[in-house]
Every structure is written in structure tokens, then in C-alpha cells.
Amino acid sequence: MLILPWRLKSHGILGMNRRNIAYISRYNSRKLYPLVDNKLKTKLLAQQAEIASPALIGAIRSQHEVTRLGNMLDGIAGFAIKPAKGSGGKGILVLNKKDGGFVKNNGQSLALADLERHASNILAGLYSLGGTPDVALIEELIEFDPLLADYSFEGVPDIRVIVCRGYPVMAMMRLSTRSSDGKANLHQGAVGVGIDIATGRALNAVQSGVPVLHHPDTGRALKELKVPQWQVLLEQAARCYDVSGLGYLGTDMVLDQRYGPMLLELNARPGLAIQVANGTGLLPRLQRIDALSDADTRLPAEQRVARSQAWFASQTLLDIAKSAEHPDLDPDLRSMTDPQKRA
């Protein structure tokens, strides 16, 4: 089952080679990589841009500090251990305290010794890019927005926004499932939901490359999904460009019940699966951004987001809005019906 290359091109699909040459190596200066490859630095960036990120409980920087882990976790109910230089969710342990031990989201329980081993693996660079020595971060748990609770199984759903030269171009939400073991990784079986840039509504959903209508574990209809505080989230994602300087960026955000959108990590080499989740190619959108002047990239984040929303609003949603006086149509969707005015 293959698709012909010219048909793929007519859908505007971005391939790995073109992404590497025309976007990553063109817009992402190598010297900026440490900013996103190290979560500690990313946290500082987020603070500069006034973007919330999970609170740091502590960091373990050397092997002899590993024994302090027990003290550090004193009185904390839930936390996550992460490698500062990890990528793709590797090496992240999310744990809750229970009768003196620790329990993972899937119910597996771990002892303190297991956590200490995990921390020393992180320090040795097991999860870091290129195996370089690393730092283990202990972060507060995210209390994700209850509006999204039905859409995820044993894990925090996160929102990936591709930001090109400061303009959000495509977004998707990743919902963990039973088969993805609570992880929001698409190739492990998480559901990818394409999100309309204009409204934050679900457009299309896939699991392992196959379209789905309902969450496989919770049974919730995915087309009802609408990301709360979408406008804030998009503007924060767009601001990540201003502070990081990376012209082709994947921002991974979550929605916290208390603090609103939070930045989890930045990715200088965002993957291509977002196109499958959206059912649309990235290329036409990216080429629109390619044509912008440098002055356009220096506009305030709110203006950039507004232009993106006008340009990249889903045609299908607009068609619905235009075609009929839908009684249950969102006011924000109605306001989108004339994109040219907004741009």
C-alpha cells in the first residue's frame, strides 16, 4: 500500500529529507540546540517569556547526591523524574506516593532504590542525546485540566504546536492510551488528534495510522474535543520563538488545572506525524511562512497568532459555519468565517 510521490506532493506532505534540509538546518542554528535539549535551560527560557512550566522540586547533579533523593521527596505526594537532556519522553517516570512506596500511573509500584537507580542511569547519560552526562530533574506533577480527563488514559494529554518563524502552523493533541502505556508517543499507540489552529477544535484523529472516532479506552467521542484556553496556549507557543530563536520549533504544552497552559519541552526536530493527525500536509503552510519578511517575524506574538489563525483555519469548519446558521455554532468559530478581514 503505497502512495505515489506526486500525489503526496499535491497533498503538501513534508518529508523527512526536506524537513531536515529546508527547515531544521535552515532555521535552527546549531548553537541554539542546547536551549531546547536541556530542560533546565528551557525552564529558564519559559520564565523569561512568562510561560508557566512545571515547578522544580529539585535537581540531582552528581552520583553522591542520589542518596538525597529520599529527603527531597519528603512530604511530596506526586512528582516526575526526568532527564534534563532527554528527548521524546525517554526516561520520564511519573510517580505517586502510596504507603511508603511509589506507584506509577499504570499501577506498578517501585521502591526508593528503583528511583535511585533510575536517577543514576539518568546521570550517566542513558537517556541523553549522545550519551553525555546529564542531570536528573524532579518536578511537581501536572494536575491536568478536568475538561480533558475523559480523553486520556493514565497519562497527561499534551499539545504539540509547530511554530515556524514565530507563527503557529499546525497543532495536535496526543492522548495516551492503554496500549501506549500512559505515554503520549504516537508510535507507541497514543491517539493523535489534529487541532484546528483557529478554534482549538478537533479535526481528525488517528491511532497507529488508522483514523479513529472515539478514544479506544475511555470511549469519548474525539470530535467533541476542544482545547480550553486555546488562544493563551497558542500565544505562549508563539512566544517560545522569541525567546529561543529557533525558527522551526515543536512546543509541547499541557493544560494545568491551576496554572493554565504550561510548557513541558521544546523540540528543535519535531516529527512529521502531526500531518497524519491533521490529515493535511505542512508544506503549503510552511511555504506561506517562508515567504514572510524578517519584519513579519518580529511582530508581537498576538498579531502573529491572529494571522496564523486566519491563514490556517480549517476549511471544513469554515464551510460548516458559512453554509448554515448552525444553532450550536461557537461564537469564535463564527468570527472566523471571514479570514481575510482578520489578517
Added chain:
Amino acid sequence: MSPVSRINLPRLPLFIIVAVLLVVGIFLILHRHWVYEVPLMYGETQTIWSVEASVEFAAYGEPVRVSMARPGDQDGFTILKEAGASPGYGLNFIEGDDPRAEWTIRAADGHQELFYRAEILVSQQPVLQELPAPEIRAVSWPEPYATAVNSVLSRAYATSADNYSLVRELLKRFGDQDPDQDIQLLKTHFGERLPQLLVDMLNKARVSATLVYGLPLEDGRRRQQLVTMLRVWSGDSSEVFRLPGEPVESLTRDPESMLLWEQHGAPVLDVMGGRDSGIRFSMIKREESTYANIAENLSSQHDFLNFSIHSLPIEEQAMFKTILLIPIGALIVCILRVLVGIRTSGTFMPVLIALAFIQTSLVTGLVGFLLVVATGLLIRSYLSRLNLLLVARITAVIITVIAIISIFSVLSFKVGLTEGLKITFFPMIILSWTIERMSILWEEEGVHEVVVQGGGSLLTAVLAYWAMNDPWIRHLTFNFIGIQFVVLALVLMIGSYTGYRLLELRRFASFGSQ
């Protein structure tokens, strides 16, 4: 849908470099083809072996005379050209029935190294001249060996019809896995001198025999030793037999390619005025259109355009023969990763594995690789429970891999599979990293990803092996330096390819149904 426009990137310098590389490469190839008449195609050629003998010894300030046997024309081989390299030494080639090279010097001190090099043409012309049979010497042995010799001889004699079958019977008895008492006794007593014992035994049976020394020819071999063999006469004709228990026999792919270095039972090397002498051989195979061309052109003209590795010593040439193949393997990796989209574990690990396959042959290599990696993964999964630091754990894996390789070598040798010994050709540090990476992959992404990446690596390695082991590609890379420019140009072109990968056509196939 907006029209997909071309991206405007500074591509001009790249195209110029690619064009220049292609022009230079093709020019060098054609120049070599037209001017030096090196054939482009493999097969329309004659095979020439360049064999280099290097004699080493320690001198102590006295006159030195080194006499070394030289190979003569023989069935299957014609000696084309000989040369020696030996600063300060006088060198004479003594012709005749027993050709030898003789180096002499009035005084030499310290470590000495002398070289002899021969170009040997593989030819089908039989040598008509028969070697005269040596005289039969009477030998006697002390008891109990005389009795053992007599009993072995009489039994072999009884089950044979002529001289040759007598030799075969004797060799069969000595080569037996489970020899009888007499043979056992003789084997223990004579040990290293067993070949001479065989000659003496044959003499006692009134059969003319002598020891000869052969060099197994295998492309790109270095530091080889001679193999002792037995020449036996029957009337005026004679035949050469291999002795049992010579290990090299099994490692030679083509048993026919045995060059007889010394044919008369004389010592191969005779050093006067030196001690700790030794001789070793390097060899390399070449395909040339006619010998006259290379003899006149390649070695005498050292102009720039004749920049060829043929001007290097044979030992370095043999090394380069492999080195020049590596770009081909790397090109295969480039194609598979960029154009096809195959995922491998470690970018160029498959090339190293493919190089090991060239040494081991494909099936042995594949079986060996799978055995080592599978066993390594099992042991690594236990190591991960011991809570070790990363560097120590990988070191432990390296040691484990070496242990696995040793165990498999010994086991396979015990059960009689000498093929198993070739497992030592694998790059062990690379294997250890492969095991470590696959093990982490297993824990994090599951078995599926291990199979995908492991399979991708093996597939890449096998394709790279086929390319690097292809006689025509070997011929091109070794004889045409221009190929390297063309490969570099291809790699640069692949590096700027922005189209879809073959596997992306499947990955995004869902867009076809919309």
C-alpha cells in the same frame, strides 16, 4: 491547495562541486582506461598475484648471507617479474632447478628486513618439464619407533596399489581423528618433525618423496606462513599432497590456489650471520588486461595522473584494497537511509558488520552475528538488574562479548566447524555498543522497534556486503581512483535530496484514500 513552489536555497556552489567531482572522476577513470589500458569490465582479464616475502632477522656485525627459495614456473602459475628491495645488500637471483634469491653484505648490525616481490600470472599452461626424483635415502629408527613405522607401513602397503595410493593411505592414517597406538606413538615422539618422518617412511618403502612448501593464495592476506606439503614420485611423474592437520587448508576458499614456493625439499630460508630469522608473506590479486601494459606503465611511470596505489608495497596495497571499499559501503548506507528511509542501529555500524562478513563469508557471518547479539542481549538484560553505572555496564558487555566469541570459537572447533573460528573477525566494541543500544531500545520502545532497527541494520549490512564483495566493484575501486570522486559526488547529491523517502510513501499512504 496553494501551488507548491520550489525552495530557494543556495544550491549553486553544491552543484558546481558535484559537477567538478564528476568531471574529475570520470576523466581519471577514462584516462586510466585509455592510456593505461586497464579494463573497465571485470572478466576480460588475466589474474595476476603480487606476492611479497619479507625476511626479518637480527644481525650482529658480521658478514651476512641470506638465501631464500624463490617460486619457479609451475602448473597453474607463471612467474612474470621479480624484484628485491634491500638497502645496502647485494642481491643475486640464482636460476636453475632450485631457484633462490641470495642477499649478501659485508657487515650488518641490528634488525634487518629484506623484501622479495614477484608478479605471478595465473595461467592454464601446464609445465612440461618434469622434476627429477631425488635419491632414496636409507633411514633407521631406534626401537620402539622402528616397529611402529614398520607396522604402519606394512598395513598401508597392504591396502594400496601404487605409490600415490600408498601416500593417501598413510596420510589418512595420520589424519585420523582417533588414531591407533602406533600412529599415536609416532605423533607424540616426532611432533613437529612429522612431515620429515613421512618422507623417511616413504623412502623406506622405496618411494621417492620430498617436502615442499606452498603458499595459499588469498586476496588481501598479510603475514602469511608457508604450508608444508609432500611431493611424491611415481616413475617420472610426481604429485603434491597436503599433510593432515595444516590449519590454513580450511581457511583457503579455493584449494587450487596454492603456489609452491619451494619444490625441492631445500630449506626455504637460510641465514648466515644472523639470528631469529623469520619470513612472512603478503599477497594481493589484480586483474589486468595484459601484463605488458602494467609492467611498462604502472610501476615505472610515477607521474601525477598515474597516482595509483599500485606503487605502494604489497602489504599496504592489501590494506587499501579494503579501505577503498568502505566508501561503497557508506554510499549504500546513505542510499538506504536517505532515499529508502531504513532505520539502522548506529549509522555506520552496518558497514563494519559488512566488512566482517567479507572476512567470514555471508552465512557464517549472519549466524555468528545473530548468535553473539542474541546471547549478548540475554546477558545484558541480567546486567541491567544489577544496578551498574553506564560505563561499567558497557565494559561488562564488551568482556561478555569477547567471552561469547571465545566460547563459540572453541565450541565450533570442538565439533569440527572451523567456520566458527571466523567469528573473531567481528568488531567487538561495535558489537557491544549495538547490544547496549538494542537493549535500551527494547526497554523503552519494545521488541517491535528492536526488530525494525536490528533488521534494518542487518539488511543494510547484507546489501553493503554484496556491493563490497562484488568482483566488478572490487575491480573498479582498486584500479580506478576516479571512482572515489564519483562516489563523493553521488553522496553530495544524495545529501541535498529533499524529496520523499520510499518508506514515507507507505507512512503517508492514508492521504491516498482521501
